[in-house]
Amino acid sequence: MKNPRILLTVAAIALTTHTSPSQEAPAVGGEKQWKVGDGLTVTLPETFQEGVPFPVVMDFSKVPPTPQKINAGFDCLGAKGKFNPKIDAKVTIPPAAGQSKGLREISQPERIVAEAVVTKAPEDITALIFTMYLSPEGAWKDRTVQAILPIKPASGTDDKVWEKAVQTALGQDGTPPDGEQGVEAYTPRTEFFTQRADDPEARGWKVAPQSLPALQSIVEAPGQDRPVYGVYSWVDEYRRAAAEIAKIGIKSLRLAGPWENADEAMKLASENGVEVLFTLKSGASKENYKKKRNDFESDDAFIEAFKQNVAAFVKQYGPGGGFEKSTGLKSPVAVVEMWNEPNFFYMIDDLPVRKDSEPLREALYPKVLRAGFETSKSIAPDLKVAGFAAGGADMADIRFIKNIFEQNPDIGNSFDILTTHPYNKGAPPESERVRKWGTYSIANALAQIRAAEGPAAAAKPIWYSELGWHFAGKHGGQFETPKDRLQDVIPPDLHAAYVTRMYIWAMRLGVPRVHIMHLHDADAFNGGFLNRPDLAWRPVAHATKTMIDLLPNPKILGAVSDGGNNTWAYRLKADHKDPASKEIIYAWNTLGPATLEIPCDKPSVEIVDMVGNRKSVPAAGGKVSLEVGPYPVYIIL
Numbered sequence: 001m002k003n004p005r006i007l008l009t010v011a012a013i014a015l016t017t018h019t020s021p022s023q024e025a026p027a028v029g030g031e032k033q034w035k036v037g038d039g040l041t042v043t044l045p046e047t048f049q050e051g052v053p054f055p056v057v058m059d060f061s062k063v064p065p066t067p068q069k070i071n072a073g074f075d076c077l078g079a080k081g082k083f084n085p086k087i088d089a090k091v092t093i094p095p096a097a098g099q100s101k102g103l104r105e106i107s108q109p110e111r112i113v114a115e116a117v118v119t120k121a122p123e124d125i126t127a128l129i130f131t132m133y134l135s136p137e138g139a140w141k142d143r144t145v146q147a148i149l150p151i152k153p154a155s156g157t158d159d160k161v162w163e164k165a166v167q168t169a170l171g172q173d174g175t176p177p178d179g180e181q182g183v184e185a186y187t188p189r190t191e192f193f194t195q196r197a198d199d200p201e202a203r204g205w206k207v208a209p210q211s212l213p214a215l216q217s218i219v220e221a222p223g224q225d226r227p228v229y230g231v232y233s234w235v236d237e238y239r240r241a242a243a244e245i246a247k248i249g250i251k252s253l254r255l256a257g258p259w260e261n262a263d264e265a266m267k268l269a270s271e272n273g274v275e276v277l278f279t280l281k282s283g284a285s286k287e288n289y290k291k292k293r294n295d296f297e298s299d300d301a302f303i304e305a306f307k308q309n310v311a312a313f314v315k316q317y318g319p320g321g322g323f324e325k326s327t328g329l330k331s332p333v334a335v336v337e338m339w340n341e342p343n344f345f346y347m348i349d350d351l352p353v354r355k356d357s358e359p360l361r362e363a364l365y366p367k368v369l370r371a372g373f374e375t376s377k378s379i380a381p382d383l384k385v386a387g388f389a390a391g392g393a394d395m396a397d398i399r400f401i402k403n404i405f406e407q408n409p410d411i412g413n414s415f416d417i418l419t420t421h422p423y424n425k426g427a428p429p430e431s432e433r434v435r436k437w438g439t440y441s442i443a444n445a446l447a448q449i450r451a452a453e454g455p456a457a458a459a460k461p462i463w464y465s466e467l468g469w470h471f472a473g474k475h476g477g478q479f480e481t482p483k484d485r486l487q488d489v490i491p492p493d494l495h496a497a498y499v500t501r502m503y504i505w506a507m508r509l510g511v512p513r514v515h516i517m518h519l520h521d522a523d524a525f526n527g528g529f530l531n532r533p534d535l536a537w538r539p540v541a542h543a544t545k546t547m548i549d550l551l552p553n554p555k556i557l558g559a560v561s562d563g564g565n566n567t568w569a570y571r572l573k574a575d576h577k578d579p580a581s582k583e584i585i586y587a588w589n590t591l592g593p594a595t596l597e598i599p600c601d602k603p604s605v606e607i608v609d610m611v612g613n614r615k616s617v618p619a620a621g622g623k624v625s626l627e628v629g630p631y632p633v634y635i636i637l
Contacts, residue, residue, distance in 0.1 A: 031045055070133075072093060089116070106134070150165035196592065230252035361400070413456045499544065555576035
């Protein structure tokens with residue numbers, strides 16, 4: 001997932017053309033002085049060299065009336081002006097007098113001299129882009145002033161790209177544009193018995209028959225040891241928000257990130273009875289965690305570093321490891337996942353033609369998976385190993401998994417669980433996303449993955465270790481949505497409906513765990529259960545708590561409707577571990593609103609909306625009729 005500020009920078013450069021190509025910024029020796037509106041002048045070098053620090057001078061002749069925080073960094077344009085995320089650069093802004101931590105604050109006109117350095121730039125760089133903004137809390141979506149300014153690489157640049165970047169810089173007035181035009185208004189609601197219609201045309205999806213496993217096979221399968229409900233978070237995020245996650249009731253986490261200081265998070269998970277799937281990459285430290293194949297001299301060196309990290313983690317957090325010995329607690333780690341989205345640039349950088357990268361990744365990842373599996377099992381034979389963690393956007397997971405199984409028929413012997421990330425973007429979980437090249441759906445993708453697996457993997461579970469939906473910044477998200485993703489945003493109440501429907505949809509597909517992206521908004525993706533600054537609950541948190549309260553350990557017993565008229569209504573044992581627990585029908589209609597009739601020999605039934613509101617619905621003629629739609633409802637039998 002990419003940095004939101006980077007994405008918005010590229011959009012601004014591509015869309016803003018206020019001046020003619022003949023205009024040039026005035027040069028000051030080896031510097032360029034950029035005037036941004038009538039309140040800001042920024043002085044930058046004409047060019048930069050890797051590893052050579054340089055000053056960035058920001059002269060504020062006027063500032064907004066309320067105190068502001070300054071945020072600044074670098075983005076990068078690659079070949080033909082395309083966004084390239086692979087830039088290692090930073091801006092160090094000195095603190096204000098008396099300020100010991102946090103972003104630099106400014107409340108009056110002044111000159112600020114920052115130090116910048118580009119440690120490593122991509123080979124195809126055509127322009128370095130300095131981006132700075134002011135906002136009350138240092139957040140991009142609430143920015144009051146912005147500047148987006150180019151610097152030439154010492155090796156030269158593409159003239160057309162450079163001219164366009166210069167035009168954008170010269171035309172700025174410092175005022176942030178509205179980057180979320182066309183996003184529908186959102187009014188928070190407190191009850192969801194009244195249904196809405198969901199609009200396929202607005203977000204490019206359709207209802208269509210889905211490839212589902214036989215319902216009887218799902219009914220006859222034993223209940224899971226732990227419910228499907230999960231969320232994706234990083235170690236530090238979980239440590240800070242563990243109490244809120246416990247209140248929601250989630251007991252399954254996918255954790256990732258540097259793990260060198262993970263003991264406190266693991267203690268909290270253990271004490272709260274939380275199961276952890278941990279995603280491992282190149283190292284335990286912040287410095288080494290993000291290293292990929294491009295940072296090593298050879299495949300062997302890359303794999304050796306990965307093996308050492310797997311070994312160190314399993315020795316610490318595997319059964320009987322250092323964590324258990326030092327704390328007396330049982331380690332919460334149940335699964336180690338070998339890498340994250342190796343079919344994308346997280347393992348091997350994109351080549352100029354992205355598709356050319358795929359064969360390299362498909363050749364390397366089986367070696368990585370085998371090495372990680374063998375290393376983990378040699379230390380902790382009973383610790384489960386998850387393989388693939390494949391990014392699923394636009395069927396990329398299917399292609400990656402299929403090709404690896406074709407080239408490595410025995411790869412099924414190198415994992416216990418296959419993980420994948422079937423993002424359906426703005427489409428409901430049980431629908432088909434429509435693209436120019438065809439359609440994609442979660443259920444059909446699962447069927448294709450199952451068909452691609454060899455005999456050794458056929459009986460092994462598939463988990464969704466990452467997927468989700470996102471909403472707009474103007475709906476309360478941390479990030480402003482890039483223009484090319486506006487079609488995919490959904491309002492927060494529909495987001496809550498999709499996520500909770502996904503948990504039950506996964507059960508219908510025979511998928512035991514779903515880890516929703518993300519605990520907080522992250523990587524330009526507003527899908528968080530909680531606000532990052534104050535841990536306030538989003539609608540999805542309330543809806544998930546309601547689901548877990550009503551269905552703590554659910555098991556599908558049968559269907560009232562298995563998709564007929566786009567209605568899905570499943571009878572569930574609320575807690576299959578408790579013979580006395582109630583049966584509950586969980587129902588929704590993909591398009592909505594629609595009428596669902598349920599046989600009933602009682603005078604009335606109680607129904608619960610997706611955030612816990614309750615009401616009684618009378619029966620008539622031996623049945624209950626109720627309205628269903630995108631917002632799911634629970635019928636208490």
